[in-house]
Amino acid sequence: MTVSRSTRQRDVISRLLEEAPGPLAVGDIHERARAELPRLGIATVYRTLKLLTEQRRIHPVLLDGETLYEATGKGHHHHFSCTRCGKVFTLHTCPVALPSGTVYPGGFIVEAHEVTLYGQCPTCAEGQGV
Amino acid sequence: MTVSRSTRQRDVISRLLEEAPGPLAVGDIHERARAELPRLGIATVYRTLKLLTEQRRIHPVLLDGETLYEATGKGHHHHFSCTRCGKVFTLHTCPVALPSGTVYPGGFIVEAHEVTLYGQCPTCAEGQGV
DNA sequence: TTCTTTGCAAAAGGTTTGCAGATGA
DNA sequence: TCATCTGCAAACCTTTTGCAAAGAA
Secondary structure (H helix, E strand, C coil): CCCCCCCHHHHHHHHHHHHCCCCEEHHHHHHHHHCCCCCCCHHHHHHHHHHHHHCCCEEEEEECCEEEEEECCCCCCEEEEECCCCCEEEECCCCCCCCCCCEECCCEEEEEEEEEEEEECHHHHHHCCC | CCCCCCCHHHHHHHHHHHHCCCCEEHHHHHHHHHCCCCCCCHHHHHHHHHHHHHCCCEEEEEECCEEEEEECCCCCCEEEEECCCCCEEEECCCCCCCCCCCEECCCEEEEEEEEEEEEECHHHHHHCCC
Protein backbone atom coordinates (compact mmCIF):
# COMPACT_ATOMS: atom_id res chain seq x y z
CA MET A 1 0.00 0.00 0.00
CA THR A 2 1.31 3.41 -0.88
CA VAL A 3 1.84 6.00 1.81
CA SER A 4 -0.18 9.16 1.51
CA ARG A 5 1.93 12.31 1.59
CA SER A 6 0.97 15.76 2.75
CA THR A 7 1.08 18.27 -0.09
CA ARG A 8 0.10 21.85 -0.55
CA GLN A 9 -2.68 20.84 -2.97
CA ARG A 10 -4.21 18.39 -0.53
CA ASP A 11 -3.99 20.80 2.37
CA VAL A 12 -5.70 23.58 0.45
CA ILE A 13 -8.51 21.36 -0.83
CA SER A 14 -9.28 19.77 2.51
CA ARG A 15 -9.18 23.12 4.27
CA LEU A 16 -11.63 24.57 1.76
CA LEU A 17 -14.04 21.74 2.49
CA GLU A 18 -13.60 21.97 6.24
CA GLU A 19 -14.41 25.65 6.23
CA ALA A 20 -17.33 25.65 3.81
CA PRO A 21 -20.84 26.20 5.22
CA GLY A 22 -22.17 23.53 2.91
CA PRO A 23 -21.05 21.06 0.26
CA LEU A 24 -19.06 22.29 -2.74
CA ALA A 25 -19.04 21.29 -6.40
CA VAL A 26 -15.85 20.09 -8.04
CA GLY A 27 -15.67 23.16 -10.23
CA ASP A 28 -16.06 25.41 -7.22
CA ILE A 29 -13.32 23.64 -5.35
CA HIS A 30 -11.00 23.90 -8.33
CA GLU A 31 -11.73 27.58 -8.81
CA ARG A 32 -11.32 28.48 -5.15
CA ALA A 33 -8.15 26.45 -4.76
CA ARG A 34 -6.64 28.15 -7.80
CA ALA A 35 -6.66 31.41 -5.88
CA GLU A 36 -3.81 29.89 -3.90
CA LEU A 37 -2.47 27.41 -6.43
CA PRO A 38 -2.80 28.92 -9.91
CA ARG A 39 -1.39 25.89 -11.73
CA LEU A 40 -3.64 23.38 -9.96
CA GLY A 41 -4.98 20.91 -12.51
CA ILE A 42 -8.50 19.50 -12.44
CA ALA A 43 -7.09 15.96 -12.38
CA THR A 44 -5.40 16.70 -9.08
CA VAL A 45 -8.67 17.97 -7.68
CA TYR A 46 -10.43 14.74 -8.65
CA ARG A 47 -7.60 12.60 -7.35
CA THR A 48 -7.55 14.48 -4.07
CA LEU A 49 -11.31 14.23 -3.64
CA LYS A 50 -11.09 10.52 -4.27
CA LEU A 51 -8.27 10.15 -1.75
CA LEU A 52 -10.04 12.18 0.94
CA THR A 53 -13.19 10.19 0.32
CA GLU A 54 -11.31 6.90 0.79
CA GLN A 55 -9.90 8.29 4.01
CA ARG A 56 -13.44 9.14 5.09
CA ARG A 57 -12.46 12.75 5.61
CA ILE A 58 -15.03 13.93 3.09
CA HIS A 59 -17.90 12.31 1.22
CA PRO A 60 -19.94 13.03 -1.90
CA VAL A 61 -23.44 14.46 -1.80
CA LEU A 62 -25.45 13.97 -4.99
CA LEU A 63 -27.75 16.92 -5.32
CA ASP A 64 -29.56 18.41 -8.29
CA GLY A 65 -27.57 16.23 -10.63
CA GLU A 66 -24.28 17.56 -9.36
CA THR A 67 -21.74 15.81 -7.21
CA LEU A 68 -20.85 17.99 -4.27
CA TYR A 69 -18.36 17.19 -1.53
CA GLU A 70 -18.46 17.99 2.16
CA ALA A 71 -16.29 17.24 5.17
CA THR A 72 -17.43 14.35 7.33
CA GLY A 73 -17.85 14.38 11.06
CA LYS A 74 -20.37 17.16 11.18
CA GLY A 75 -23.01 14.89 12.64
CA HIS A 76 -26.42 13.98 11.27
CA HIS A 77 -27.61 16.74 9.00
CA HIS A 78 -29.45 17.50 5.79
CA HIS A 79 -29.31 20.04 2.99
CA PHE A 80 -31.15 23.08 1.81
CA SER A 81 -30.84 24.05 -1.82
CA CYS A 82 -31.75 27.64 -2.60
CA THR A 83 -33.94 27.91 -5.68
CA ARG A 84 -32.80 31.50 -6.25
CA CYS A 85 -29.04 31.52 -5.87
CA GLY A 86 -28.38 27.81 -6.20
CA LYS A 87 -26.24 27.58 -3.08
CA VAL A 88 -26.49 24.53 -0.88
CA PHE A 89 -26.53 24.89 2.91
CA THR A 90 -26.18 22.40 5.72
CA LEU A 91 -29.12 22.09 8.11
CA HIS A 92 -28.56 20.88 11.63
CA THR A 93 -32.18 20.22 12.43
CA CYS A 94 -33.69 16.95 11.19
CA PRO A 95 -37.38 16.94 10.19
CA VAL A 96 -37.93 13.18 10.34
CA ALA A 97 -38.06 10.63 13.13
CA LEU A 98 -36.91 7.40 11.52
CA PRO A 99 -34.46 5.54 13.73
CA SER A 100 -32.55 2.78 11.96
CA GLY A 101 -34.65 -0.36 12.02
CA THR A 102 -37.98 1.40 11.61
CA VAL A 103 -40.34 -0.58 9.39
CA TYR A 104 -41.94 1.77 6.92
CA PRO A 105 -45.46 1.22 5.49
CA GLY A 106 -45.12 -1.41 2.79
CA GLY A 107 -42.57 -3.45 4.73
CA PHE A 108 -39.46 -1.42 3.95
CA ILE A 109 -36.79 -1.63 6.65
CA VAL A 110 -35.20 1.78 7.03
CA GLU A 111 -31.47 1.95 7.66
CA ALA A 112 -30.84 5.59 6.78
CA HIS A 113 -32.50 8.61 5.26
CA GLU A 114 -31.70 11.73 3.33
CA VAL A 115 -33.73 14.89 3.24
CA THR A 116 -33.25 17.86 0.95
CA LEU A 117 -35.28 21.00 1.31
CA TYR A 118 -35.77 23.48 -1.51
CA GLY A 119 -36.73 27.11 -1.19
CA GLN A 120 -35.22 30.47 -0.41
CA CYS A 121 -32.17 30.90 1.75
CA PRO A 122 -32.20 33.75 4.31
CA THR A 123 -30.17 36.04 2.06
CA CYS A 124 -32.36 35.58 -1.00
CA ALA A 125 -35.57 35.78 1.03
CA GLU A 126 -34.44 39.13 2.39
CA GLY A 127 -33.20 40.51 -0.90
CA GLN A 128 -36.44 39.68 -2.68
CA GLY A 129 -38.30 40.85 0.39
CA VAL A 130 -42.06 41.51 0.38
CA MET B 1 -43.34 25.56 -32.69
CA THR B 2 -43.07 22.06 -34.06
CA VAL B 3 -45.90 19.62 -33.67
CA SER B 4 -45.19 16.52 -31.66
CA ARG B 5 -46.09 13.29 -33.42
CA SER B 6 -47.09 10.00 -31.95
CA THR B 7 -44.58 7.28 -32.70
CA ARG B 8 -44.05 3.72 -31.68
CA GLN B 9 -40.85 4.64 -29.84
CA ARG B 10 -42.54 7.33 -27.79
CA ASP B 11 -45.49 5.13 -26.98
CA VAL B 12 -43.32 2.28 -25.76
CA ILE B 13 -41.10 4.50 -23.62
CA SER B 14 -43.94 6.37 -21.96
CA ARG B 15 -45.84 3.17 -21.32
CA LEU B 16 -42.80 1.63 -19.65
CA LEU B 17 -42.57 4.60 -17.32
CA GLU B 18 -46.30 4.65 -16.58
CA GLU B 19 -46.26 1.01 -15.59
CA ALA B 20 -43.08 0.96 -13.54
CA PRO B 21 -43.38 0.68 -9.74
CA GLY B 22 -40.60 3.19 -9.34
CA PRO B 23 -38.27 5.41 -11.36
CA LEU B 24 -36.10 3.87 -14.08
CA ALA B 25 -32.57 4.59 -15.28
CA VAL B 26 -31.92 5.55 -18.89
CA GLY B 27 -30.06 2.30 -19.54
CA ASP B 28 -32.95 0.30 -18.11
CA ILE B 29 -35.45 2.10 -20.26
CA HIS B 30 -33.35 1.51 -23.35
CA GLU B 31 -32.90 -2.16 -22.58
CA ARG B 32 -36.56 -2.80 -21.79
CA ALA B 33 -37.78 -0.87 -24.80
CA ARG B 34 -35.47 -2.85 -27.05
CA ALA B 35 -37.47 -5.96 -26.26
CA GLU B 36 -40.14 -4.42 -28.46
CA LEU B 37 -37.99 -2.19 -30.65
CA PRO B 38 -34.67 -3.93 -31.31
CA ARG B 39 -33.24 -1.10 -33.41
CA LEU B 40 -34.04 1.62 -30.87
CA GLY B 41 -31.08 3.96 -30.53
CA ILE B 42 -29.96 5.50 -27.26
CA ALA B 43 -30.25 8.96 -28.81
CA THR B 44 -33.95 8.41 -29.35
CA VAL B 45 -34.34 7.39 -25.73
CA TYR B 46 -32.69 10.60 -24.56
CA ARG B 47 -34.68 12.71 -27.01
CA THR B 48 -37.92 11.08 -25.94
CA LEU B 49 -37.16 11.51 -22.24
CA LYS B 50 -36.42 15.16 -22.89
CA LEU B 51 -39.65 15.59 -24.82
CA LEU B 52 -41.78 13.84 -22.21
CA THR B 53 -40.10 15.91 -19.50
CA GLU B 54 -40.96 19.14 -21.36
CA GLN B 55 -44.53 17.94 -21.66
CA ARG B 56 -44.53 17.34 -17.91
CA ARG B 57 -45.53 13.74 -18.44
CA ILE B 58 -42.38 12.47 -16.70
CA HIS B 59 -39.64 14.06 -14.62
CA PRO B 60 -36.09 13.19 -13.58
CA VAL B 61 -35.19 11.93 -10.14
CA LEU B 62 -31.53 12.25 -9.22
CA LEU B 63 -30.67 9.39 -6.93
CA ASP B 64 -27.40 7.75 -6.01
CA GLY B 65 -25.63 9.63 -8.75
CA GLU B 66 -27.93 8.31 -11.42
CA THR B 67 -30.65 10.10 -13.30
CA LEU B 68 -33.86 8.11 -13.13
CA TYR B 69 -37.18 9.01 -14.73
CA GLU B 70 -40.70 8.51 -13.46
CA ALA B 71 -44.19 9.37 -14.66
CA THR B 72 -45.73 12.48 -13.13
CA GLY B 73 -49.16 12.75 -11.61
CA LYS B 74 -48.66 10.09 -9.01
CA GLY B 75 -49.10 12.60 -6.19
CA HIS B 76 -46.70 13.59 -3.46
CA HIS B 77 -44.34 10.72 -2.81
CA HIS B 78 -40.78 9.78 -1.97
CA HIS B 79 -38.31 7.03 -2.74
CA PHE B 80 -36.84 4.00 -1.10
CA SER B 81 -33.53 2.72 -2.41
CA CYS B 82 -32.74 -0.87 -1.50
CA THR B 83 -29.18 -1.28 -0.30
CA ARG B 84 -29.21 -4.97 -1.28
CA CYS B 85 -30.74 -5.15 -4.74
CA GLY B 86 -30.38 -1.53 -5.76
CA LYS B 87 -33.97 -1.14 -6.89
CA VAL B 88 -35.79 2.09 -6.23
CA PHE B 89 -39.41 2.05 -5.04
CA THR B 90 -42.02 4.74 -4.71
CA LEU B 91 -43.35 5.42 -1.22
CA HIS B 92 -46.80 6.90 -0.79
CA THR B 93 -46.42 7.82 2.86
CA CYS B 94 -44.56 11.04 3.66
CA PRO B 95 -42.46 11.18 6.85
CA VAL B 96 -42.22 14.97 7.11
CA ALA B 97 -44.68 17.74 7.83
CA LEU B 98 -43.31 20.73 5.97
CA PRO B 99 -46.03 22.60 4.13
CA SER B 100 -44.78 25.07 1.55
CA GLY B 101 -44.03 28.34 3.31
CA THR B 102 -42.72 26.77 6.50
CA VAL B 103 -39.78 28.70 7.90
CA TYR B 104 -37.08 26.28 8.89
CA PRO B 105 -34.60 26.94 11.74
CA GLY B 106 -32.00 29.34 10.39
CA GLY B 107 -34.52 31.35 8.38
CA PHE B 108 -34.84 29.07 5.36
CA ILE B 109 -38.20 29.32 3.62
CA VAL B 110 -39.24 25.85 2.51
CA GLU B 111 -40.98 25.50 -0.83
CA ALA B 112 -40.55 21.77 -1.38
CA HIS B 113 -38.78 18.76 0.03
CA GLU B 114 -37.38 15.44 -1.05
CA VAL B 115 -36.86 12.42 1.12
CA THR B 116 -35.01 9.25 0.23
CA LEU B 117 -34.95 6.28 2.53
CA TYR B 118 -32.28 3.59 2.33
CA GLY B 119 -32.53 0.06 3.63
CA GLN B 120 -33.96 -3.30 2.70
CA CYS B 121 -36.97 -3.71 0.47
CA PRO B 122 -39.60 -6.30 1.52
CA THR B 123 -38.23 -8.90 -0.90
CA CYS B 124 -34.63 -8.60 0.21
CA ALA B 125 -35.58 -8.43 3.89
CA GLU B 126 -37.47 -11.69 3.49
CA GLY B 127 -34.81 -13.44 1.45
CA GLN B 128 -32.11 -12.59 3.95
CA GLY B 129 -34.58 -13.31 6.71
CA VAL B 130 -33.46 -14.02 10.29
C1' DT C 1 -46.30 14.96 -50.27
C1' DT C 2 -44.26 17.41 -46.43
C1' DC C 3 -42.45 17.96 -42.17
C1' DT C 4 -41.17 15.31 -38.02
C1' DT C 5 -38.63 11.55 -36.10
C1' DT C 6 -35.19 8.00 -36.13
C1' DG C 7 -30.67 5.56 -36.23
C1' DC C 8 -26.06 6.15 -36.77
C1' DA C 9 -21.96 8.43 -36.02
C1' DA C 10 -19.52 12.32 -34.58
C1' DA C 11 -19.26 15.88 -30.94
C1' DA C 12 -19.48 17.62 -26.35
C1' DG C 13 -19.12 17.74 -21.25
C1' DG C 14 -17.42 15.78 -17.14
C1' DT C 15 -14.25 12.32 -14.97
C1' DT C 16 -10.25 9.15 -15.15
C1' DT C 17 -5.76 7.52 -16.56
C1' DG C 18 -0.74 7.40 -18.48
C1' DC C 19 3.41 9.51 -18.23
C1' DA C 20 7.57 12.35 -17.41
C1' DG C 21 9.08 15.82 -14.46
C1' DA C 22 8.49 18.01 -9.73
C1' DT C 23 8.22 17.32 -4.82
C1' DG C 24 7.96 15.53 0.11
C1' DA C 25 10.18 12.95 3.69
C1' DT D 1 17.69 9.60 -2.63
C1' DC D 2 13.53 7.75 -4.46
C1' DA D 3 8.77 6.63 -4.25
C1' DT D 4 4.75 9.62 -4.39
C1' DC D 5 2.39 13.47 -6.45
C1' DT D 6 1.39 16.86 -10.02
C1' DG D 7 0.24 18.94 -14.52
C1' DC D 8 -0.76 18.00 -19.04
C1' DA D 9 -2.91 15.49 -22.54
C1' DA D 10 -5.18 11.57 -24.11
C1' DA D 11 -8.74 8.24 -22.99
C1' DC D 12 -13.47 7.22 -21.23
C1' DC D 13 -18.28 7.30 -20.55
C1' DT D 14 -22.61 9.41 -20.65
C1' DT D 15 -25.43 12.71 -23.02
C1' DT D 16 -26.23 15.72 -27.11
C1' DT D 17 -26.17 17.04 -31.92
C1' DG D 18 -25.86 16.74 -37.30
C1' DC D 19 -27.54 14.48 -41.08
C1' DA D 20 -29.71 11.48 -44.50
C1' DA D 21 -33.20 8.02 -44.61
C1' DA D 22 -37.70 6.43 -42.63
C1' DG D 23 -42.19 7.43 -40.94
C1' DA D 24 -46.56 10.04 -39.49
C1' DA D 25 -50.40 12.70 -41.01
